[in-house]
Amino acid sequence: MKYVIILVVLASFGAIVYGFSLDEEQADLANKYIGSGTLGLFFVAMPLFLLTESRGKKMKDYMLNEENIRKMNEREKQKPGNQ
Template identity: 60%
Template sequence: MKIKLKHIIFLIMIASFAAIFYGLSLDEDHPDAQKYVGGGTVGLFLVAMPLFLWKESQGKNMKDYMLTKENIKKMQEKERKKTKNQ
């Protein structure tokens, strides 16, 4: 059985949310409540999010997303074409 990265990311996300909600459901005086909330937050923002961003950015050229003079001109030309057709 082949487990894909998106399934692993989804499981980490669900586990992180579960830990956060479990920590919030405990009494404030419980010694482990803050540990669950903190662990869930770390899992969500320092594990799941970077994995997701890395997975989604594979194979994409970063030059296409930079604001260079060429890209700004291309965007302005697209706007002009849209306004003329409307």
């Protein structure tokens, strides 16, 4: 999966760079390449990356709820120098 993500990112950046390198006469085609590269990054590569990196982790630990706020406050009080 790691290599698929890298491939999608490189292809997306390649499309964006190619879109910027096209002449002004082909502005419509350039915009399509730039747009498809951007969509590839944000709608394909980023969700794939987030899915692979968050596998096996509890989302409850990362949510800001009352229990986690209390834990953060307790840790802050226990730090040296905070009195």
